[in-house]
Amino acid sequence: MSQPSSIFDVFKQLKLKTTPHRIEILKILRTASQPIPADDIYAELRKINHNISLSTVYRTLETLSENSLVNKIGIENDNRTLYEPVADSHHHFLICLGCGKIIKIDECPLPENLEKSLEDQNNFKIVSHKLEHYGYCAKCQKLTNDDLKNKLHN
Amino acid sequence: MSQPSSIFDVFKQLKLKTTPHRIEILKILRTASQPIPADDIYAELRKINHNISLSTVYRTLETLSENSLVNKIGIENDNRTLYEPVADSHHHFLICLGCGKIIKIDECPLPENLEKSLEDQNNFKIVSHKLEHYGYCAKCQKLTNDDLKNKLHN
DNA sequence: GTGTAAATGCAAATGATTCCCATTTGCAGA
DNA sequence: TCTGCAAATGGGAATCATTTGCATTTACAC
Numbered sequence: 001m002s003q004p005s006s007i008f009d010v011f012k013q014l015k016l017k018t019t020p021h022r023i024e025i026l027k028i029l030r031t032a033s034q035p036i037p038a039d040d041i042y043a044e045l046r047k048i049n050h051n052i053s054l055s056t057v058y059r060t061l062e063t064l065s066e067n068s069l070v071n072k073i074g075i076e077n078d079n080r081t082l083y084e085p086v087a088d089s090h091h092h093f094l095i096c097l098g099c100g101k102i103i104k105i106d107e108c109p110l111p112e113n114l115e116k117s118l119e120d121q122n123n124f125k126i127v128s129h130k131l132e133h134y135g136y137c138a139k140c141q142k143l144t145n146d147d148l149k150n151k152l153h154n
Numbered sequence: 155m156s157q158p159s160s161i162f163d164v165f166k167q168l169k170l171k172t173t174p175h176r177i178e179i180l181k182i183l184r185t186a187s188q189p190i191p192a193d194d195i196y197a198e199l200r201k202i203n204h205n206i207s208l209s210t211v212y213r214t215l216e217t218l219s220e221n222s223l224v225n226k227i228g229i230e231n232d233n234r235t236l237y238e239p240v241a242d243s244h245h246h247f248l249i250c251l252g253c254g255k256i257i258k259i260d261e262c263p264l265p266e267n268l269e270k271s272l273e274d275q276n277n278f279k280i281v282s283h284k285l286e287h288y289g290y291c292a293k294c295q296k297l298t299n300d301d302l303k304n305k306l307h308n
Numbered sequence: 309g310t311g312t313a314a315a316t317g318c319a320a321a322t323g324a325t326t327c328c329c330a331t332t333t334g335c336a337g338a
Numbered sequence: 339t340c341t342g343c344a345a346a347t348g349g350g351a352a353t354c355a356t357t358t359g360c361a362t363t364t365a366c367a368c
Contacts, residue, residue, distance in 0.1 A: 171335075172334075172335090192324085193324085208325090209325085209326075212324090212325060233323080234323090234325095235324085235325085
């Protein structure tokens, strides 16, 4: 059994310098209840008086992403890139069109043999896939159309 | 049996004015072999000496999208919105990470009961979903890593 | 401790898309 | 066929997310 590695060790292994920015950004991502945009991370850091520049946030996220410590996620209805810490398991999302809430789904419902058959039929080598369901969360189902319109304008 | 409607009739029914721009843009989309960005449509129109402004291309696509004549598609690895004519059938895509080629898959491999069970388990009302497989097309599988790197830099 | 490559800050650049407003055009009704 | 007006358009400025250039600072190997 391998010991759980500290963030410091992880960085060392990846030949990345261990900087306060990187530690804080990873912490924020791991604490977040769902994938968040660079901007939110920036705001979060400012809130705790951690001074940082927005470009550093982007650069850090890019570096973490290249090193498989975070995933980039692009969803419909939000043109920003969202970030989540890399999880141990493959998963998908339910995405609320009303409030943007993102619910993680841990099982992958795709049939076992699907990738193989897609590959064979299309002479294509699959390396990943993305599945998202869009709709309305419990709260937003209760809102009227007018409520929703207002929400989208914020 | 209903007659196949002309584009003119379709526009009339939707209370949209029939303009040369709209006709041409729809034609380009229907002729395209895969979803394309606004910019390509703009370039295509210029090529055939059809003068138009880029903002009109965007506005037209937005209008057509609101009226369910075209679909907007957001894929990973391309921050632009792509557009395709609305097809009669639900479908998904294989997307090549090497050259951006998009292959349409006509069947939907999701289990019949999936949406219902996701809805019940998460108190969520699903209205649509999106499934994409990323990988390498026949051509790009043959390229070396260096070739691919070059490609990505174009 | 020191040198150096990596990381950062800040401002300017970029790329996609939207918005503003003056002008033009499709088309419903006279 | 003519006319009026709402809808559509052109063109440029504005916006929003993200990237880049460059001078300065910092982590860490030695």
